[in-house]
Amino acid sequence: MIIxxxxxxxxxxxxxxxxxxxQIAGIQDPxxxxxxxxxxxxxxxxxxxxxxxxxxxxxxxGNDLTLFSPRASFMAHHIGDFEVSSTWxxxxxxxxxxxxxxxxxxxxxxxxxxxxxxxxxxxxxPELVKCVEQYGCxxxxxxxxxxxxxxxxxxxxxxxxxxxxxxxxxxxxxxxIHVSTSCNACFHTTxxxxxxxxTTAFMQCVQGDLFKDFPQLRFLIPHGGGAVPYHWGRFRGxxxxxxxxxxxxxxxxxxxxxxxxxxxxxIDLLNTVIPVKNVLFASEMIGAVRGIDPTTGHYxxxxxxxxDASKILSAEDKQAVFEGxxxxxxxxxxALLKKQGR
Amino acid sequence: MIIxxxxxxxxxxxxxxxxxxxQIAGIQDPxxxxxxxxxxxxxxxxxxxxxxxxxxxxxxxGNDLTLFSPRASFMAHHIGDFEVSSTWxxxxxxxxxxxxxxxxxxxxxxxxxxxxxxxxxxxxxPELVKCVEQYGCxxxxxxxxxxxxxxxxxxxxxxxxxxxxxxxxxxxxxxxIHVSTSCNACFHTTxxxxxxxxTTAFMQCVQGDLFKDFPQLRFLIPHGGGAVPYHWGRFRGxxxxxxxxxxxxxxxxxxxxxxxxxxxxxIDLLNTVIPVKNVLFASEMIGAVRGIDPTTGHYxxxxxxxxDASKILSAEDKQAVFEGxxxxxxxxxxALLKKQGR
Numbered sequence: 001m002i003i004x005x006x007x008x009x010x011x012x013x014x015x016x017x018x019x020x021x022x023q024i025a026g027i028q029d030p031x032x033x034x035x036x037x038x039x040x041x042x043x044x045x046x047x048x049x050x051x052x053x054x055x056x057x058x059x060x061x062g063n064d065l066t067l068f069s070p071r072a073s074f075m076a077h078h079i080g081d082f083e084v085s086s087t088w089x090x091x092x093x094x095x096x097x098x099x100x101x102x103x104x105x106x107x108x109x110x111x112x113x114x115x116x117x118x119x120x121x122x123x124x125x126p127e128l129v130k131c132v133e134q135y136g137c138x139x140x141x142x143x144x145x146x147x148x149x150x151x152x153x154x155x156x157x158x159x160x161x162x163x164x165x166x167x168x169x170x171x172x173x174x175x176x177i178h179v180s181t182s183c184n185a186c187f188h189t190t191x192x193x194x195x196x197x198x199t200t201a202f203m204q205c206v207q208g209d210l211f212k213d214f215p216q217l218r219f220l221i222p223h224g225g226g227a228v229p230y231h232w233g234r235f236r237g238x239x240x241x242x243x244x245x246x247x248x249x250x251x252x253x254x255x256x257x258x259x260x261x262x263x264x265x266x267i268d269l270l271n272t273v274i275p276v277k278n279v280l281f282a283s284e285m286i287g288a289v290r291g292i293d294p295t296t297g298h299y300x301x302x303x304x305x306x307x308d309a310s311k312i313l314s315a316e317d318k319q320a321v322f323e324g325x326x327x328x329x330x331x332x333x334x335a336l337l338k339k340q341g342r
Numbered sequence: 343m344i345i346x347x348x349x350x351x352x353x354x355x356x357x358x359x360x361x362x363x364x365q366i367a368g369i370q371d372p373x374x375x376x377x378x379x380x381x382x383x384x385x386x387x388x389x390x391x392x393x394x395x396x397x398x399x400x401x402x403x404g405n406d407l408t409l410f411s412p413r414a415s416f417m418a419h420h421i422g423d424f425e426v427s428s429t430w431x432x433x434x435x436x437x438x439x440x441x442x443x444x445x446x447x448x449x450x451x452x453x454x455x456x457x458x459x460x461x462x463x464x465x466x467x468p469e470l471v472k473c474v475e476q477y478g479c480x481x482x483x484x485x486x487x488x489x490x491x492x493x494x495x496x497x498x499x500x501x502x503x504x505x506x507x508x509x510x511x512x513x514x515x516x517x518x519i520h521v522s523t524s525c526n527a528c529f530h531t532t533x534x535x536x537x538x539x540x541t542t543a544f545m546q547c548v549q550g551d552l553f554k555d556f557p558q559l560r561f562l563i564p565h566g567g568g569a570v571p572y573h574w575g576r577f578r579g580x581x582x583x584x585x586x587x588x589x590x591x592x593x594x595x596x597x598x599x600x601x602x603x604x605x606x607x608x609i610d611l612l613n614t615v616i617p618v619k620n621v622l623f624a625s626e627m628i629g630a631v632r633g634i635d636p637t638t639g640h641y642x643x644x645x646x647x648x649x650d651a652s653k654i655l656s657a658e659d660k661q662a663v664f665e666g667x668x669x670x671x672x673x674x675x676x677a678l679l680k681k682q683g684r
Contacts, residue, residue: 142526150492151528186486188495191545196538203533210395223576227537227569233605234565237631238533263575266553289579292591300579338440 001342003326006222006258006282007066009096010026011030011053013045027080036087046287053286061304068096069110069141073189075180075290078148082116082123089114089127097135108333115146122163132171138332142175144201149184149193156201165214166199171261172331174218177201190288206239218254218329219281224261224270232273256329257280259303262289266307276317280326281307343684345668348564348600348624349408353395353634355387357487369422369465378429388440395628397448403646410438411452411483415531419524420490424458424465431456431469436442439477450675453479457488464505474513480674481529484517491526498543499550507556516560519543532630540568548581553596560596560671566603566612573616596670600624601645609648618659622668623649
């Protein structure tokens with residue numbers, strides 16, 4: 001079984017974006033603020049956007065199941081206040097839940113949180129609870145920079161974030177550490193901000209001792225861990241300078257990387273330096289890089305091909321990356337699949 | 343001949359740091375502001391810090407020559423105003439010049455600029471001119487984020503930076519794009535901010551068309567290009583989405599990466615995906631990662647070993663990485679070496 005642990009609803013019906021634009025207009029002009037109930041998306045609308053896009057490509061590529069969360073760049077936590085984020089997160093999470101009900105064999109939901117810059121992260125807990133308990137979400141996406149490229153929140157090791165971590169441990173769910181759109185002109189969203197956030201989050205964990213406080217906490221760092229595997233020697237050396245334990249015990253019982261690295265040499269590096277148990281298959285399809293690589297004739301983001309072609313991973317390793325690791329890191333997914341007889 | 347294109351004077355005499363601390367105190371209390379002339383560092387002081395540190399390691403490792411600039415993390419352009427940065431840059435550049443006069447076979451100077459957040463970069467030109475014309479600097483370090491982790495300057499493709507580029511083209515000198523200390527708690531200086539800046543600068547160039555305006559402009563992106571080689575497929579794919587030319591022609595006639603990647607698999611990846619002509623040998627020694635890698639028994643930052651051990655590079659390729667490329671990217675270095683009969 002092939003599980004893609006990193007998919008977003010990037011193809012949601014146009015009505016969603018139109019509603020969001022009205023909501024953004026409503027921030028300046030409260031009389032124009034739309035109600036959540038004004039958004040009308042039918043099951044057929046949803047089916048159409050999935051069947052012709054993600055599900056079509058999953059079937060072509062041989063991916064069985066995708067962990068599915070709201071579009072990352074549309075989370076845009078920097079827009080408006082907590083109320084705005086809260087309404088928006090509720091709408092987006094409900095849509096992913098509906099996708100999972102319409103295609104229970106192929107999509108399992110992961111929640112976004114109603115984060116807002118300067119607002120205590122614990123305000124996200126009611127949405128988190130609803131998503132886990134009512135929608136069956138098996139994980140969350142946590143944005144380490146709700147300001148969108150200004151990095152005004154404290155590091156992930158700060159106690160401000162602990163209420164979220166307590167709830168994660170209680171539910172035994174991991175968080176993917178995923179930023180949203182950059183509103184800082186220096187950072188291209190998918191070409192700089194995403195990768196920088198991955199590197200930054202990892203280094204915050206190296207600097208701190210978060211996993212002493214939360215030995216069960218699990219972070220999934222997307223996009224192959226940003227710059228981390230490429231600079232694995234640097235990170236090992238920096239931990240050493242800081243008199244931290246070896247990375248294996250200091251952070252690698254708690255941090256996992258996905259395989260959203262869009263070429264064979266990158267995937268091969270990932271699997272050369274990062275233990276197999278820490279690598280989870282993902283493509284972030286349909287996402288930032290939608291084209292066909294002229295050097296291979298295949299989609300850049302068809303990451304299954306790179307894993308299939310790997311000479312570094314054994315058949316058993318590949319099975320762990322495609323399925324076993326993800327079931328271990330997402331125990332609620334594993335429980336659901338077992339219930340489905342899978 | 344082995345040329346290390348990325349060295350900083352990280353071992354400068356203690357008196358330098360003491361003077362700087364007085365200068366920082368003087369920002370709040372002008373009566374305490376020290377004069378530049380109060381800093382006393384003798385040639386013997388300099389000799390001692392070099393002979394026992396960089397030069398010793400260079401000889402042990404077989405590196406002949408280092409392009410030597412002021413300590414990157416001490417540039418700290420975010421501290422004080424232009425006047426403060428200007429005095430500080432002048433002092434630091436003069437010290438590197440003195441190192442080069444004392445050890446003309448082993449060190450050639452590269453200048454830092456007196457950048458300051460919110461101050462027009464063209465104010466740096468007098469220092470740049472002095473460093474090239476009087477000190478024989480063969481390149482500059484350009485900080486894309488003088489705010490120190492808040493990223494308040496426009497992208498490097500913005501016309502605000504053009505006066506610096508015009509001078510670089512006039513003198514035919516490259517710039518290493520190198521940030522300084524992070525004063526944003528989210529970003530560890532050497533474990534996140536440096537690498538993020540490398541990735542960010544590259545992506546800014548991909549987004550823009552800077553090298554259409556300056557076909558002769560050359561940027562050296564340190565630390566192996568941040569996350570770029572590891573995500574080479576992503577960057578190729580993003581350029582394709584943006585309808586830019588292939589990276590080879592769009593940016594790779596103008597952008598070069600150093601080899602400050604502190605483990606063999608990272609160096610091998612760099613040399614697998616990045617053309618040999620774009621890779622310049624460097625170690626950033628003595629720098630962020632000073633320890634010995636327990637898995638190899640050698641210094642993490644002894645990057646010459648990784649190049650020597652490379653099975654990807656031919657003998658001719660290694661010669662290009664160690665010497666030829668650097669002489670080509672730094673024509674003033676090449677002219678100097680030829681004058682020295684090297």
